[in-house]
Amino acid sequence: MSSIRSTGIRAALLTAPLVIGVLGAVAAPAGAVADPGTSLTCRGAGVDPGARVRHRTETLIHAPLRTVWKLQTDVERWPSWQVPVKTAERLDRGPFRKGSVFRWTTPVPATPVTPATTLRITSTVEQLKRDSCIRWTGPAIGDGLRVDGVHVWTFTEVKGGVRVRTEETHTGEQVDANVPLATRLLAQGLDAWLRDLKTTAEARARAERRGHR
Numbered sequence: 001m002s003s004i005r006s007t008g009i010r011a012a013l014l015t016a017p018l019v020i021g022v023l024g025a026v027a028a029p030a031g032a033v034a035d036p037g038t039s040l041t042c043r044g045a046g047v048d049p050g051a052r053v054r055h056r057t058e059t060l061i062h063a064p065l066r067t068v069w070k071l072q073t074d075v076e077r078w079p080s081w082q083v084p085v086k087t088a089e090r091l092d093r094g095p096f097r098k099g100s101v102f103r104w105t106t107p108v109p110a111t112p113v114t115p116a117t118t119l120r121i122t123s124t125v126e127q128l129k130r131d132s133c134i135r136w137t138g139p140a141i142g143d144g145l146r147v148d149g150v151h152v153w154t155f156t157e158v159k160g161g162v163r164v165r166t167e168e169t170h171t172g173e174q175v176d177a178n179v180p181l182a183t184r185l186l187a188q189g190l191d192a193w194l195r196d197l198k199t200t201a202e203a204r205a206r207a208e209r210r211g212h213r
Contacts, residue, residue, distance in 0.1 A: 040152040040167040042133035045126065047150045051169035052179045055187040058165040059194045060158070063205035068155060068162045069131050071201055075102045081200040082193070086118075100125040108142065111181070114174055117142030123151075131155060147172040164197065166190055 039046045040056065047054060061068055071081065073096040078085040088104035090096075103122045110116040119142045127135040133154045140147045151168040168190060175182035 040133075040154050040165055042135040042152055042154065043127040043129060045135055045152075047152055047167050047169040048171060051150075051171050053170040053175045053182045053186055054168065055183060055190055056165070056167035057187070057190050057194060058163060059198050060161055060163055061198045061201050062161040063201040065131055065155060065157050065162050067204050067208070068164065068197065068201045071197060071204070072134070072153065072155075075104070078104065082196050084192075091122075096125070096128070098125055098128045100128075108145075113177055114145045115143055117145060119145070145172075145174055147175055162201075164194060166194065 039049075071077075075088050075096070076090055078088045084106045086105050086107065089102060091101040091103055092099070101122065101124050103120065105118055105120055107118045108114075108116065119140045121138065121140040123136045123138040125134060125136045127133070133152070135150070135152045137150045138148070140149065147170050149168055149170045152166065154165045156163045156165075168186060170182060170186055
């Protein structure tokens with residue numbers, strides 16, 4: 001799960017844990033799909049089939065796969081291109097892989113059922129296939145708020161770049177109390193994450209092309 005963004009909320013739960021969303025309107029990235037159908041999987045595992053709060057979306061990024069993958073898996077650098085992510089640290093060493101654990105924080109505003117707080121998200125990578133997919137799970141915890149999520153990402157090379165798809169589910173007392181609101185926040189958070197990933201990867205790709213001229 002994963003996503004509370006700051007225009008509102010962004011609880012990236014599972015980043016490799018969770019991600020909650022964003023309060024306020026956030027434009028969807030180019031190519032975004034609100035309900036693309038069949039759930040995503042990584043090495044045969046997907047999101048929580050029993051979760052009432054879920055969202056799936058995708059975008060086309062005009063950049064090499066290696067650039068997109070590096071940005072997404074170099075979690076300690078997330079704060080440099082995702083404003084809502086205030087801190088991020090790996091709790092293990094070595095390559096980003098199955099079993100990797102990372103912790104990150106993001107502030108979230110008050111909602112009708114929860115106070116303003118800072119979410120502390122601990123994400124564990126449960127499945128990973130290099131340059132292809134990632135699935136992480138974990139809790140996002142703040143004052144008066146706990147959300148458990150499952151988050152799946154897939155990366156597919158296509159003509160002109162990389163098709164990035166993501167799907168996340170959230171469970172917990174607070175999100176289950178208002179499923180429409182929680183779903184809207186999750187959708188806004190995932191759309192914003194893809195937007196930032198697309199913008200950053202494409203800018204980096206342009207810079208690399210200029211450097212090779």
